[in-house]
Amino acid sequence: xxxxxxxxxxxxxxxxxxxxxxxxxxxxxxxxxxxxxxxxxxxxxxxxxxxxxxxxxxxxxxxxxxxxxxxxxxxxxxxxxxxxxxxxxxxxxxxxxxxxxxxxxxxxxxxx
Amino acid sequence: xxxxxxxxxxxxxxxxxxxxxxxxxxxxxxxxxxxxxxxxxxxxxxxxxxxxxxxxxxxxxxxxxxxxxxxxxxxxxxxxxxxxxxxxxxxxxxxxxxxxxxxxxxxxxxxxx
Numbered sequence: 001x002x003x004x005x006x007x008x009x010x011x012x013x014x015x016x017x018x019x020x021x022x023x024x025x026x027x028x029x030x031x032x033x034x035x036x037x038x039x040x041x042x043x044x045x046x047x048x049x050x051x052x053x054x055x056x057x058x059x060x061x062x063x064x065x066x067x068x069x070x071x072x073x074x075x076x077x078x079x080x081x082x083x084x085x086x087x088x089x090x091x092x093x094x095x096x097x098x099x100x101x102x103x104x105x106x107x108x109x110x111x112x
Numbered sequence: 113x114x115x116x117x118x119x120x121x122x123x124x125x126x127x128x129x130x131x132x133x134x135x136x137x138x139x140x141x142x143x144x145x146x147x148x149x150x151x152x153x154x155x156x157x158x159x160x161x162x163x164x165x166x167x168x169x170x171x172x173x174x175x176x177x178x179x180x181x182x183x184x185x186x187x188x189x190x191x192x193x194x195x196x197x198x199x200x201x202x203x204x205x206x207x208x209x210x211x212x213x214x215x216x217x218x219x220x221x222x223x224x225x
Contacts, residue, residue, distance in 0.1 A: 036216075043114065043216035044155075045200055089155065100145070100214065101167055102155040 002027045006090045006103035013080055013110050021062075021075040021106045023090035031092040033057075033066055033073040038087045038105070047075075047088070085110045116205050116217035124223045130191040133220045137184055137205030143167070143216060144186040145206070148155065150199040156175055158186055193224045 048057030053068035090103040115138035147159040157170035159181035204214035
């Protein structure tokens with residue numbers, strides 16, 4: 001079935017470190033891929049998305065490239081800040097967009 | 113602020129009871145989605161409504177039901193509550209029937225004692 005697998009957390013980094021959060025997917029069709037971020041006590045916010053192979057989504061210094069050959073959509077940021085501390089969810093949706101599949105979430109802690 | 117509102121913010125109740133969670137989508141959005149977020153199950157899609165009609169069903173228990181009203185707000189009804197129903201319940205909205213980007217509300221935290 002369709003699913004998303006992301007690396008388990010928590011991930012703890014120092015400020016200005018490089019971030020990678022791995023995400024791989026299984027899909028029967030051609031999914032759109034998303035990263036959502038959840039700050040403490042809040043709902044999920046769309047961070048970035050990519051709708052077809054080789055597309056790169058980017059926002060707020062974060063980026064992820066849709067890799068069909070490796071069925072991956074890894075999230076990266078060159079220099080994290082304390083304010084990036086949150087839970088990050090990888091997600092996919094299929095052609096008819098009426099179901100979303102979320103990964104289990106990866107908690108990121110950034111220390112000053 | 114996503115523009116999606118949910119009430120109440122917190123709800124504490126006892127096993128066997130029934131509760132109603134309310135969601136108002138962003139202005140102009142026709143689709144509403146409900147999700148359950150628990151520590152052991154992660155984020156689970158429950159159900160989607162589009163313009164008043166059920167569009168898709170996920171892992172929703174028979175004890176749970178939802179509806180979307182003519183003014184497009186939605187309610188999720190949870191009955192015969194069990195301890196395991198304690199979770200965060202999120203509502204999300206999107207503009208179309210098949211639109212990809214969803215905007216999430218702040219959630220309702222349900223605690224069943």
